[in-house]
Amino acid sequence: MDIDNMKNMYLRTVGIGMLLPFCHVVPGQGIHQLKRPNIILIMSDDMGYSDIGCYGSEIKTPNLDALAANGLRYTSFYNQARSCPTRASLMTGLYPHQAGMGWMSAVDHDLPGYRGQLNESCVTIAQVLKSSGYSTYMAGKWHLQYDKNTKTDSPRYDWPLQRGFDRFYGMLVGAGSYFDPATLCRDNSLITPYTDPEYNPEHFYFTEAITDNALSFLRDDKGDNPFFLYVAYTAAHWPMHAPDDAISKYKGYYDEGWEVVRQRRAEKMKELGILGPDVILSPMATTLWEQEPDKPAMTRRMETYAAMIDIMDHGIGKIVEELKRKGVYENTIILFLQDNGGCAEGIGFGGQQGERMPAARDTAGMKPLGREDLQTAVIPLYNRNGMVMMGGKNVMAGPDNTYVAYLKPWAIVSNTPFRKFKKYVHEGGISTPLIVQWPAGIECKGETRGQVGSVIDIMPTLLELAEARYPGAVDGHEITQVQGISLVPSFTSRQMSSRTIFWEHEMNRAVRAGK
Numbered sequence: 001m002d003i004d005n006m007k008n009m010y011l012r013t014v015g016i017g018m019l020l021p022f023c024h025v026v027p028g029q030g031i032h033q034l035k036r037p038n039i040i041l042i043m044s045d046d047m048g049y050s051d052i053g054c055y056g057s058e059i060k061t062p063n064l065d066a067l068a069a070n071g072l073r074y075t076s077f078y079n080q081a082r083s084c085p086t087r088a089s090l091m092t093g094l095y096p097h098q099a100g101m102g103w104m105s106a107v108d109h110d111l112p113g114y115r116g117q118l119n120e121s122c123v124t125i126a127q128v129l130k131s132s133g134y135s136t137y138m139a140g141k142w143h144l145q146y147d148k149n150t151k152t153d154s155p156r157y158d159w160p161l162q163r164g165f166d167r168f169y170g171m172l173v174g175a176g177s178y179f180d181p182a183t184l185c186r187d188n189s190l191i192t193p194y195t196d197p198e199y200n201p202e203h204f205y206f207t208e209a210i211t212d213n214a215l216s217f218l219r220d221d222k223g224d225n226p227f228f229l230y231v232a233y234t235a236a237h238w239p240m241h242a243p244d245d246a247i248s249k250y251k252g253y254y255d256e257g258w259e260v261v262r263q264r265r266a267e268k269m270k271e272l273g274i275l276g277p278d279v280i281l282s283p284m285a286t287t288l289w290e291q292e293p294d295k296p297a298m299t300r301r302m303e304t305y306a307a308m309i310d311i312m313d314h315g316i317g318k319i320v321e322e323l324k325r326k327g328v329y330e331n332t333i334i335l336f337l338q339d340n341g342g343c344a345e346g347i348g349f350g351g352q353q354g355e356r357m358p359a360a361r362d363t364a365g366m367k368p369l370g371r372e373d374l375q376t377a378v379i380p381l382y383n384r385n386g387m388v389m390m391g392g393k394n395v396m397a398g399p400d401n402t403y404v405a406y407l408k409p410w411a412i413v414s415n416t417p418f419r420k421f422k423k424y425v426h427e428g429g430i431s432t433p434l435i436v437q438w439p440a441g442i443e444c445k446g447e448t449r450g451q452v453g454s455v456i457d458i459m460p461t462l463l464e465l466a467e468a469r470y471p472g473a474v475d476g477h478e479i480t481q482v483q484g485i486s487l488v489p490s491f492t493s494r495q496m497s498s499r500t501i502f503w504e505h506e507m508n509r510a511v512r513a514g515k
Helices: 003-014 062-069 083-092 125-131 206-220 244-248 258-272 295-326 407-414 455-466
Strands: 038-044 072-078 135-141 167-171 184-186 227-232 332-338 431-437 447-449 500-505 508-513
Touching: 038 083, 038 295, 038 455, 062 295, 062 332, 062 431, 083 125, 083 455, 125 135, 125 227, 125 455, 135 206, 167 206, 206 227, 206 295, 244 295, 258 407, 295 332, 295 407, 332 455
Parallel strands: 038 227, 038 332, 072 447, 135 167, 135 227
Antiparallel strands: 072 431, 167 184, 332 431, 500 508
8 A cells, every 4th residue: 555545544544534423511511601721731842643652652651641531632633843833833823934933943034934933923822811811831842932032131022921921931942951951941031950049959850840840830820810831841852861760661662673663553553543444554764673783772762762751741640630639620621732743863873874972073172061051052062060962873862961862763663654754744744642631621531533633723722712812913013813723613523614734844845635
């Protein structure tokens, strides 16, 4: 079966034809009779379609699986193929180019769609919800301002607080060490893990820091207004960093190699109803595991990747427990999705043949940062203890003096059953799980939804639930009208309006119309 036929078979088996019987909202009350819900929007980073348990993975994600078991899983949902374009669409309900983020945040191309930052013709979910009486909080990765505007003396017009959030903790740029993140920021102030006035754990790890600060915002919330909390994890974006005890949990899971793991995922996806029984995997198109010369290092990379996701899932569980402790769990809608597919980038590959080498080609005259020095490097040359940051194909992932990605073969596993990766607009680059749970508002539990949706649909969905009005203008600037449609009809398995969906990223282009 060729790829086009595989995709058509996939759409027939998990798309519109697989819709479940009509499902009602909670008896006795329609969605619009409910008190306005609290909203938690969770996004992970550089993860593939099959990387969580309830979509086929062997990685332990009991908390995400529980959200799916008590809510809905969408099987034909799309992002915009790359980090900041997807985040621009997520936050604004527009296509990335309409928001100014058609390329990446590193370069301003001086073209309206490619400015590398949010423009004045868009408005974020946080801005609209705040104007509608919501408290707004964010913990995690922002990545929606021009990279050069992330310094102490930079203009802040596109930092989170200026774009609608009451509180912010996280990183401004797109990546960094999990032990010493670049552009770490609290509210409007750049900090380090050692100078943060509010958060000083004994062992700093960014995924846990995101969770802990999200929890802090929830605990400080007085409950006078409904809240919107955006939790933007960097897991499982490179570098492959995790504590040893978390990595050891997955020892042996990947010793049989990528072909075996991928096939097992496909079989599990069919058992779960995520894939139809006749779907055939796309070609593996990489080195055979039996021919891989660096098996221990490559196994360790996937063990670390799994640990990173495991730690994120544990944090999500803590957030859910805090909602229950506060007595707001029932009327909180939680959404989880990913910004792009698995990443095949060769970060930290080393020399031309993968030779072990420092991240800095020349370390002469360089020295590690002091505890109070701001970390601005996405790839630091040293850790804070003075150890040189190392790359190379045989480097064992995990420690804070390594900086490596998990590479193409494991990205193919992440994107089971699809072709291509992050950046590309093939299904492997743009397909994401979407989990939606709302105990007070959605009666359906453990069901799948095949309606085709896009990240541009999150804004209109949340605004409908929050009874918030999308503005025509802000501060004298006309606002581009939202491009997505509400997912609320799909909560009860109804059809949504048919439309054409578009993608363009770094000259990779796609259109989807109908099937």
